Amino acid sequence: MSALRFIGTEAPRPDAPDKVAGKAVYIHDLVRPGMLYGKIKFSSFAHARIKSIDTSRAERLPGVRAVITGYNTPEIRIGFIKDNFALKKGKVRQYRDEVAAVAATDPDIAEEAIELIKIEYEELPGVFDPEDALKEGAPLIHETDPRGKHRTDNIVPVPWKFVSGDVEKAKSESAHIAEGYFTTPLIQQSCMGTAGCIAEFDLQNNLLIHTKTQIPFLAQNDFNRALAAMGLKGKNTRVVVPTLGGSFGTGLDTHGYEYISILLAYKTGRPVKIVLNREEEFASLSPRQPTRTWISQGCDREGRLTFRDVRMILDNGAYTSWGATTPSVMMLPISSIYRVPNVFYETKIVYTNNTYCQAMRGYGNPQAAWALECNMDQLAEAAGMDPLDLRLKNKNIPNDITPMGLNITTCGHEQCLNAVAERLEWRKLRGKGAAKARGVGMASLFHVGGSGRVYRSDGTGIIMKLDDFGNVSVIAGGIEMGQGFTSALALASAEALGVTPEKVTVVTGDTATCPWDVGTHASRGAFTACNAAILAAEKAREKIFKLASEHFMPRVHFSLKLRKKKDPSFEMPDLNWERICDPSEFDLKENVLFLKEEPKNPLLRVTLEEILREAHFKEQGTMIVTEAFYDPCNQMLDAATCRGNLSATYIFGAQGAEVEVDVETGEIKILNFVAAHDVGRVLNQQTIKGQIYGGIAQGVGYALSEEYRTSKGRNLNPNFLDYKILSAPDMNFPIHIECIETLDREGPFGAKGVGEPGLVPTAPAIANAVYDAVGVRITDLPITPEKILAALKRNK
Amino acid sequence: MKKVLSFVLNGHEVSAEIESHKMLLQVLREEFQLTGTKEGCGQGECGACTVLVDGIPVDSCIYPSFEVDGKSVTTIEGLLGEGNVLHPIQAAFVAHGGVQCGFCTPGMIMSSKALLDETPMPTVQEVRNALAGNLCRCTGYVQIVDSVLSAAEKIQAEIKQ
Ligand code: FES
Ligand code: FES
Numbered sequence: 001m002s003a004l005r006f007i008g009t010e011a012p013r014p015d016a017p018d019k020v021a022g023k024a025v026y027i028h029d030l031v032r033p034g035m036l037y038g039k040i041k042f043s044s045f046a047h048a049r050i051k052s053i054d055t056s057r058a059e060r061l062p063g064v065r066a067v068i069t070g071y072n073t074p075e076i077r078i079g080f081i082k083d084n085f086a087l088k089k090g091k092v093r094q095y096r097d098e099v100a101a102v103a104a105t106d107p108d109i110a111e112e113a114i115e116l117i118k119i120e121y122e123e124l125p126g127v128f129d130p131e132d133a134l135k136e137g138a139p140l141i142h143e144t145d146p147r148g149k150h151r152t153d154n155i156v157p158v159p160w161k162f163v164s165g166d167v168e169k170a171k172s173e174s175a176h177i178a179e180g181y182f183t184t185p186l187i188q189q190s191c192m193g194t195a196g197c198i199a200e201f202d203l204q205n206n207l208l209i210h211t212k213t214q215i216p217f218l219a220q221n222d223f224n225r226a227l228a229a230m231g232l233k234g235k236n237t238r239v240v241v242p243t244l245g246g247s248f249g250t251g252l253d254t255h256g257y258e259y260i261s262i263l264l265a266y267k268t269g270r271p272v273k274i275v276l277n278r279e280e281e282f283a284s285l286s287p288r289q290p291t292r293t294w295i296s297q298g299c300d301r302e303g304r305l306t307f308r309d310v311r312m313i314l315d316n317g318a319y320t321s322w323g324a325t326t327p328s329v330m331m332l333p334i335s336s337i338y339r340v341p342n343v344f345y346e347t348k349i350v351y352t353n354n355t356y357c358q359a360m361r362g363y364g365n366p367q368a369a370w371a372l373e374c375n376m377d378q379l380a381e382a383a384g385m386d387p388l389d390l391r392l393k394n395k396n397i398p399n400d401i402t403p404m405g406l407n408i409t410t411c412g413h414e415q416c417l418n419a420v421a422e423r424l425e426w427r428k429l430r431g432k433g434a435a436k437a438r439g440v441g442m443a444s445l446f447h448v449g450g451s452g453r454v455y456r457s458d459g460t461g462i463i464m465k466l467d468d469f470g471n472v473s474v475i476a477g478g479i480e481m482g483q484g485f486t487s488a489l490a491l492a493s494a495e496a497l498g499v500t501p502e503k504v505t506v507v508t509g510d511t512a513t514c515p516w517d518v519g520t521h522a523s524r525g526a527f528t529a530c531n532a533a534i535l536a537a538e539k540a541r542e543k544i545f546k547l548a549s550e551h552f553m554p555r556v557h558f559s560l561k562l563r564k565k566k567d568p569s570f571e572m573p574d575l576n577w578e579r580i581c582d583p584s585e586f587d588l589k590e591n592v593l594f595l596k597e598e599p600k601n602p603l604l605r606v607t608l609e610e611i612l613r614e615a616h617f618k619e620q621g622t623m624i625v626t627e628a629f630y631d632p633c634n635q636m637l638d639a640a641t642c643r644g645n646l647s648a649t650y651i652f653g654a655q656g657a658e659v660e661v662d663v664e665t666g667e668i669k670i671l672n673f674v675a676a677h678d679v680g681r682v683l684n685q686q687t688i689k690g691q692i693y694g695g696i697a698q699g700v701g702y703a704l705s706e707e708y709r710t711s712k713g714r715n716l717n718p719n720f721l722d723y724k725i726l727s728a729p730d731m732n733f734p735i736h737i738e739c740i741e742t743l744d745r746e747g748p749f750g751a752k753g754v755g756e757p758g759l760v761p762t763a764p765a766i767a768n769a770v771y772d773a774v775g776v777r778i779t780d781l782p783i784t785p786e787k788i789l790a791a792l793k794r795n796k
Numbered sequence: 797m798k799k800v801l802s803f804v805l806n807g808h809e810v811s812a813e814i815e816s817h818k819m820l821l822q823v824l825r826e827e828f829q830l831t832g833t834k835e836g837c838g839q840g841e842c843g844a845c846t847v848l849v850d851g852i853p854v855d856s857c858i859y860p861s862f863e864v865d866g867k868s869v870t871t872i873e874g875l876l877g878e879g880n881v882l883h884p885i886q887a888a889f890v891a892h893g894g895v896q897c898g899f900c901t902p903g904m905i906m907s908s909k910a911l912l913d914e915t916p917m918p919t920v921q922e923v924r925n926a927l928a929g930n931l932c933r934c935t936g937y938v939q940i941v942d943s944v945l946s947a948a949e950k951i952q953a954e955i956k957q
Pocket of ligand 1: 834835836837838840841842843844845846855856857858875
């Protein structure tokens with residue numbers, strides 16, 4: 001690859017100026033003519049029968065345009081296995097169940113109307129602990145499955161099991177074994193911009209919905225099905241995505257509020273906007289699943305891993321989202337982080353009357369890493385080894401196929417471990433800080449780096465449209481959520497095509513104009529879209545060079561003649577102006593076409609826009625629009641064996657922390673933090689660091705402060721006073737980031753996906769450092785001062 | 797109950813008839829269509845709605861609108877110079893990656909403005925403390941702090957010239 005001009009620079013983001021000026025338009029800022037405001041009435045119980053709903057007073061309130069319930073609207077089934085409904089009938093199964101909704105001319109009126117709706121319930125016994133839900137005689141959350149078949153237990157019919165080798169035999173032969181039990185809490189994504197949408201119908205009853213989503217095209221499919229359920233079969237949905245105020249997994253499913261806006265818009269014939277307020281966002285979006293993990297690992301005398309046995313229970317909550325597929329990603333590190341021959345992994349996902357869950361950034365990997373990486377340190381202790389040495393001994397290596405069938409190509413695991421050790425001064429500090437209650441800890445990460453095929457297609461489309469000013473519209477199916485998608489795509493497009501980045505406009509977020517994409521998740525946005533852009537750019541270059549073969553020399557001639565006219569002393573070179581060049585003779589860089597043979601000749605240069613105009617403005621003219629659909633070379637997991645190469649490449653990393661524990665208060669202070677990630681190649685220095693810093697902040701919150709607390713299914717802390725995401729003073733410690741470039745052959749310019757991994761190993765790295773500092777191992781996140789103090793007391 | 801409020805908004809004298817229960821945030825967004833000021837929580841916890849009232853940063857979502865009568869309010873829109881020239885703090889957030897999703901950004905910038913007006917060359921610690929009430933879920937704050945520090949230097953350098 002010739003020298004890169006834009007990739008790897010510190011380019012500012014193209015979306016930043018509008019955002020700093022307050023001009024970016026989020027769903028909150030969007031107003032449509034004649035718009036009404038929708039509001040949802042949520043359940044007052046976690047589990048209850050709906051006996052009656054009285055909407056008459058709400059309907060009479062001036063300004064109210066519609067009141068809907070599950071009883072006066074068509075049934076719309078939603079969710080990953082269609083066990084959920086837009087509006088509930090018969091019974092409610094969680095506090096956030098939508099029972100009724102209104103549309104009114106003003107948000108205050110909508111709110112008042114909601115209060116006027118009276119619902120009579122008959123409370124049912126609930127079950128809030130997934131292990132209780134598995135017991136015989138536990139209340140059934142769903143009496144029937146989506147097909148109407150009788151259910152007898154609370155197990156979600158999405159099983160996950162992976163077995164390789166013989167774990168029992170390996171156990172009996174291991175020199176050292178460490179067992180552990182680890183749990184993680186519910187975590188709220190806490191996007192600063194809450195969720196919302198505006199639904200409206202045109203006069204042909206096609207739906208236009210502006211909505212906060214990561215999956216516009218899957219949403220289009222979901223909404224088209226809803227239209228069919230509403231008697232509008234064959235009608236289409238256009239999904240338009242405004243600027244997103246973060247997403248972090250909240251936009252992986254379509255939501256009750258979206259269907260309710262659609263129903264209200266259809267009923268009233270007016271656009272209906274529903275934006276969740278902060279409390280509703282906490283109460284009615286799907287948080288990251290909590291997990292319970294029983295793990296054991298063993299090694300031989302030399303410290304080589306012999307087996308890994310992991311059993312998990314996931315609290316699904318009352319309904320099933322795409323989050324039920326997170327075990328497919330948990331399985332990656334569980335089967336394959338560090339080389340281990342014998343693996344047993346099984347996950348049960350269980351219905352309860354808690355809020356239903358979804359994936360958050362990391363897609364199950366933070367939960368898996370929490371158990372794996374803490375248990376690695378336990379094993380190191382059992383084997384009498386330094387945890388760094390145990391990790392290095394079993395490190396992942398390039399060009400290896402793991403028992404799960406993951407085809408590891410490039411792999412910077414070892415470099416990452418060494419980089420962290422060096423920066424943290426591991427050899428100097430590990431095990432030596434007890435007197436000052438200081439310690440160091442580390443953890444690794446293994447994640448999809450080349451998208452992840454959880455859907456039949458893992459593809460993404462790009463359309464490249466060149467105009468006669470040499471501008472390039474890169475029309476993409478992916479979504480900018482704040483992560484820097486548009487920036488990476490603009491740089492990659494400019495680089496691949498041979499134009500400067502300011503010539504590129506990235507257009508996203510409209511299913512009517514943008515090509516299909518499965519969704520912006522799995523750290524796949526830049527990886528897939530930039531790969532598609534490279535393909536589209538190649539096609540465009542081919543066309544450009546073909547046009548150049550015809551127009552280049554005449555164009556040179558023309559401009560030199562002009563020059564001669566202005567400056568009679570100019571000597572016209574002696575060239576064959578009629579010459580038809582071969583397309584293969586050209587190159588295009590930074591908006592200028594030239595002959596490869598004479599790249600430096602100042603006379604033989606024509607701008608791209610001149611050629612495009614020549615080709616366009618003539619009889620039988622032409623223009624350049626190309627497209628490409630990139631579907632990575634990865635596989636869906638085999639349903640029976642859970643084997644397959646889920647991602648086109650894998651990302652590795654290690655993070656380490658030095659901490660000091662205040663043994664009086666239990667307070668943990670991070671003194672130093674290091675993150676070394678194998679990123680394939682840095683596309684944009686600024687945004688890649690932004691992704692990793694931001695990931696670390698979410699990881700430290702996961703480690704130390706965040707917990708979505710519930711009591712009998714009701715959220716107790718639906719605000720930022722009680723749900724603690726970290727603030728600027730909380731993050732007051734040095735963070736050193738090292739990006740290790742392994743130049744992956746599948747990656748665009750060698751890059752791997754980097755969106756999620758930043759937070760994956762953070763919590764176990766901190767927990768391991770705490771253990772090194774004061775000898776207490778906290779196994780249930782978050783690691784609060786109370787837990788530290790209690791553990792210190794027990795240790796005495 | 798409605799009340800007529802007169803105040804200075806981004807340098808212009810304005811007046812409007814406002815329902816007295818409305819908070820300043822709603823007045824800015826609904827009455828004056830200044831949607832650059834964001835609502836992240838509506839209860840004084842996130843700082844997305846930060847504006848300056850007589851130079852002091854306030855959470856406009858819990859700032860009763862009638863209290864601005866006779867005062868001067870600056871919003872993010874008020875920082876932009878003629879010809880869409882970014883204020884040095886805005887420019888620094890662009891240059892140093894202080895922006896990701898951008899939802900916290902207007903509030904962050906207004907808090908930073910208040911800080912730099914008071915303390916032209918703050919320490920890292922002072923920047924972090926000044927932004928304590930502005931939550932950001934995307935950035936981890938590192939590049940935001942860098943942005944503010946670099947803006948401080950730029951502004952001082954400009955003053956010296
Ligand atoms: S919106 Fe005002 S503090 Fe959050
Ligand atoms: S940039 Fe997204 S919340 Fe700060």
